[in-house]
Amino acid sequence: MLENQFHFQLLKCFNQQKRWINQRTIQIDVLPGQSKILQCLDEYGPLSPKEIGNLCIIDKSTTTSLLNKMEKMVYIEKKSQDHDKRSIQIHLTALGKEKTQLVNQICLESNQVLLQGLSKKEQQEIIYLLKQINNTLEKENVHGNTK
Incomplete structure (x- = not known):
């Protein structure tokens, strides 16, 4: 799981x-x-x-x-x-x-x-997605949300 x-x-x-x-x-x-x-x-x-x-x-x-x-x-x-x-x-x-x-x-x-093991496109995509996730997490931390 x-x-x-x-x-x-x-x-x-x-x-x-x-x-x-x-x-x-x-x-x-x-x-x-x-x-x-x-x-x-x-x-x-x-x-x-x-x-x-x-x-x-x-x-x-x-x-x-x-x-x-x-x-x-x-x-x-x-x-x-x-x-x-x-x-x-x-x-x-x-x-x-x-x-x-x-x-x-x-x-x-x-x-x-x-x-x-990833193509150049996949490498760029995973970095982009991780940045998006980090931005979301940073916004949550700035606003003090702890859902």
Whole structure:
């Protein structure tokens, strides 16, 4: 019965892809959870910890823990804002940028492996449909609906 349910299949795909990516990122000394932060900073530039948590969909305590580890690993640096010394922005270091390039390659390879059984049209369609589902879920969360 579970095998025919959408949420189960989506969760199963997510967990398998996450495991596939984590097995490879650990080999380049990037811990689980760090890869999406690296990619987020690479795409959006310096961000506050709160913005990182929101974009990566991780809670405040996990964000703090991951950022502290990444700072010790010299993948990121925290810089105070000139206008507000209490406000910090997270920046990628040179090493962080190198790790991000490797993570991007791993994720690209993951996409190729995951989607290899689908035609180009099917690949575009599944991405479109997942975006639609995410938009619906985001609207539900914004409005506080928990049906």
